[in-house]
Amino acid sequence: MFVTDKHLSRRTMLRGLGATIALPMLDAMMPARRVFAQTAAGRAADRTRLVCIEQVHGAAGCSEFGASQHLWNPAAVGRSFDLTPSSLRPLEPFRDYLTIVSNTDARMAEAFAPEEVGGDHFRSSAVMFTHVRPKQTQGSDVRVGTSMDQLYVQRFGTDTPIPSMQLSIEPIDQSGGCAYGYACVYTDTISWAGPDQPLPMVRDPRMVFEQLFGAGGTPEQRAQRRATDRSILDMLTSQIAGLRRSLGAADRQRLDQYASHIREVEQRIARIEARNTSGETRELPGAPAGVPDSFEEHVKLMFDLQLLAFTSDTTRVFSFKIGRDGSGRVYPGSGVDTGFHSASHHGTAEGRIKAFAEVNKYHVSLVPYFLEKLQQTMEGEASLLDKTLIVYGSPMANGNNHNHRRCPLILLGRGNGILEGGVHIKAADDTPMANVMLGLMQKLGLDDMESFGDSTGAFSFAADAVAGA
Numbered sequence: 001m002f003v004t005d006k007h008l009s010r011r012t013m014l015r016g017l018g019a020t021i022a023l024p025m026l027d028a029m030m031p032a033r034r035v036f037a038q039t040a041a042g043r044a045a046d047r048t049r050l051v052c053i054e055q056v057h058g059a060a061g062c063s064e065f066g067a068s069q070h071l072w073n074p075a076a077v078g079r080s081f082d083l084t085p086s087s088l089r090p091l092e093p094f095r096d097y098l099t100i101v102s103n104t105d106a107r108m109a110e111a112f113a114p115e116e117v118g119g120d121h122f123r124s125s126a127v128m129f130t131h132v133r134p135k136q137t138q139g140s141d142v143r144v145g146t147s148m149d150q151l152y153v154q155r156f157g158t159d160t161p162i163p164s165m166q167l168s169i170e171p172i173d174q175s176g177g178c179a180y181g182y183a184c185v186y187t188d189t190i191s192w193a194g195p196d197q198p199l200p201m202v203r204d205p206r207m208v209f210e211q212l213f214g215a216g217g218t219p220e221q222r223a224q225r226r227a228t229d230r231s232i233l234d235m236l237t238s239q240i241a242g243l244r245r246s247l248g249a250a251d252r253q254r255l256d257q258y259a260s261h262i263r264e265v266e267q268r269i270a271r272i273e274a275r276n277t278s279g280e281t282r283e284l285p286g287a288p289a290g291v292p293d294s295f296e297e298h299v300k301l302m303f304d305l306q307l308l309a310f311t312s313d314t315t316r317v318f319s320f321k322i323g324r325d326g327s328g329r330v331y332p333g334s335g336v337d338t339g340f341h342s343a344s345h346h347g348t349a350e351g352r353i354k355a356f357a358e359v360n361k362y363h364v365s366l367v368p369y370f371l372e373k374l375q376q377t378m379e380g381e382a383s384l385l386d387k388t389l390i391v392y393g394s395p396m397a398n399g400n401n402h403n404h405r406r407c408p409l410i411l412l413g414r415g416n417g418i419l420e421g422g423v424h425i426k427a428a429d430d431t432p433m434a435n436v437m438l439g440l441m442q443k444l445g446l447d448d449m450e451s452f453g454d455s456t457g458a459f460s461f462a463a464d465a466v467a468g469a
Contacts, residue, residue, distance in 0.1 A: 010313065011161075014243070016235030021213055022161060022312035023243075024258045025379045026251040045175040046380075048444055049155055051306065053367075054128045054190045055322040058343045059408040060357035061087060065350055066398075071357040071407050073102040076423055077349045087360035087412065094371050099386060099411040099461065100424040104433040106395035106404045108454055112341045117456025119180030120402040121325040126186040128395040129319070131434035131453025132195070134186050134205035136156045142185055144214035145190040145453060148391070148437045149319045150199070155446055159316055164317035165309065166191045168201035169207065169295065169301050170324035171287070179298045191319040201321055204297070205269050206290030212314055213262065231263055235351045258311060265304050272297075282336040296333055296366060308383055311377055322363065325396075334362035344399035356399075360408075367392065371412060389415030389440065393433070407433060411440075418443035419461060427459070435459040 008028045014021045023029075058208035061072025072088065074081035081100070083089045090100050109127040111117045116136060126134045132145025146154075148165060157163035172188040191199040202208055213232050234238070240259065243251050269290055276282060276289045292298045299322060309315050323329075328339035336343060336355045345350035345361055367390075374385035393409035396402065411419060418440070427435070438452040439459035 004221075014239040015237065019213060019232045019235040021232070021236060021262070023299050024254055024311045025313070026247065026252050026254060028247055038389065043060075046387065046416060047316055048153055048418070049310050049384065050149060050318070050444070051388065051390045052129050052147075052190065052319045053390065053392040054125060054319075054321050054323070055360070055363055055394045055408065056321075056325050057341070057398070058123065058328075058394050058403075059087060059360045059362070060346065060353045060355075062397035062403070062408060063346070063348075063353055063408055064398075065348065065402060066353050066357060067406075069354075071353070072360070073100060073426075077102075077331075077424045077426045079423050087357050087364055089363035090368055091359065091410075091412075094368060094375075094412065095422055097371065097412055097414060097421045098221075099419050099421055101409045101411065101427060101436050101459070102430050103406050103427040103429065104409055104436055106131065106407050106433050106469065108434075109229045109395045109404045115181065116220065117180075119182050119462075120188050120396065120404075122178050122180055122182035122184075124187070124325065124395040124404075125321065126192070128190050128393070129315050129391075129435065129437070130192055131158045131432065131455070134182065136181045138181060138183050140183075140199065140284045142183050143195045144192055145195050147190065147319070148441060149191055149317050149450070151441060151443060151446060151449075151452075153193075153317050156313070156444075160313060160315050162211065162309070163314040164191070164199075164319070165208065165211065165306075165315055166199045166201045166319045166321075168203045168321040169298055169302070170203070170321070170327055170329070172201045172203060172321070172324075174389070180429075182250035187325060190321050199319075201319075204288040204290040205292075205301045205305060206273065208302070209266065209269055212305065212309055212312075212450045224306070231266055233259055233263055233266075261304070261308060261311075264410070265301070265308065268301060272301075274407075295329065295331055299366045300369050302371065307370070307384075309380075310374070310388070329357055331362050333363065334359045336362075346400050367412070374413070386414045388413040389418065389444070391440070395433075409433060415440075415444065425461065431459070432456060 010029050012023050047393045059072045060066040070085050072086055074083055074086055083092050108126055108131050123134050126144045129147040130145035135143040153164045178184040185198045189198045189201050193199055241330055272292050273289045306318050326341050328341055330337060330339055335356050343356045346356050374388055375383050377384045389413040394407055397407045432454050434453035434455035435457055436459040438455045441449055442458055
């Protein structure tokens, strides 16, 4: 369709009253007769997307009984592993994109002094992606370390409209001191732009949607649009129509699919808000109107918003905190009617450990929804799943006794070829989880990094590196 070197910029935006929409990758953004990979658009498209997800309070499979039953890590290392007894079983359809790293420690979350004992809940989240020991303070003089996601942003996130986004499912609106001498911010965020710069997590899908698509208007304009039940796309009808006329058939189809996805997500948020403001009793009475009472609905909506951001290259980096250590939330979809925190303190009762494994499995079972969407979204000659790295884990191992050794950790996606997938790698005893993150960052392009947190060296992801760091 394009026989000249005229093309659209990858940063083409559609702007209307209270609306700004970045476009997905289109053939029209690739100059004719030039190799895509050599273009600026091609290089931008090939930048790896990074998602850092914290599963709080460990896993049942990290208890002594749970480990013996392989309730998290499979028995076999290498490629012939069996996920059947594991909480990771829902990932079986994506095992070729799964890298399991077992036997690593988050030692910086441990108590080093008597006054720190009992403060694990208020250290763990801050340690997850920094692996630096949080300063014990209830004031504003917080200090931990720059998190993995933000180190990546500082190197490669400056050429997207939004450098990064931080999302959460549970409430994170506490301030000041929490308990055991720790500021609440340590447990409220997993993303740190600097040692003393915690980044706020956004819980409300409406706020995320407006960040992605509503930056072109005032709060009053956005409120007026919602009050008149108009889609953000209604503000851009003429621009979309004009763009469609200039595109080839394949690009028109991509644009229509992208617009349909935006509209579908926007309508879901509107239905949630209508339901939550109808006067009916809510399961989450204090939550914003845009927050679904259903955990599953909330998580999937947040995943869809991440997909839209990746598709449009609005941002390439997300951190996603899906729980809170002390939460009493019940997850009906897991088949377990015990609140989360109580379920994690299972003692040595085998039945209760198995029940907590079902909660872990339920959380993991929501991830394939995102993986499938990424796999179905092509960008150039590869899917977004091939271009994405997802780091999913917990800084706690056995939540029953607040242990931080042999923590659960998995990696998903290919990260533009930095991981082969389909392998279980067991680290040598006493390997810091920070080694894994250092190894990943070096593969992501931060190859001049020599250390991270309490790392002792960069982790090897070779398929035959099944017992070494």
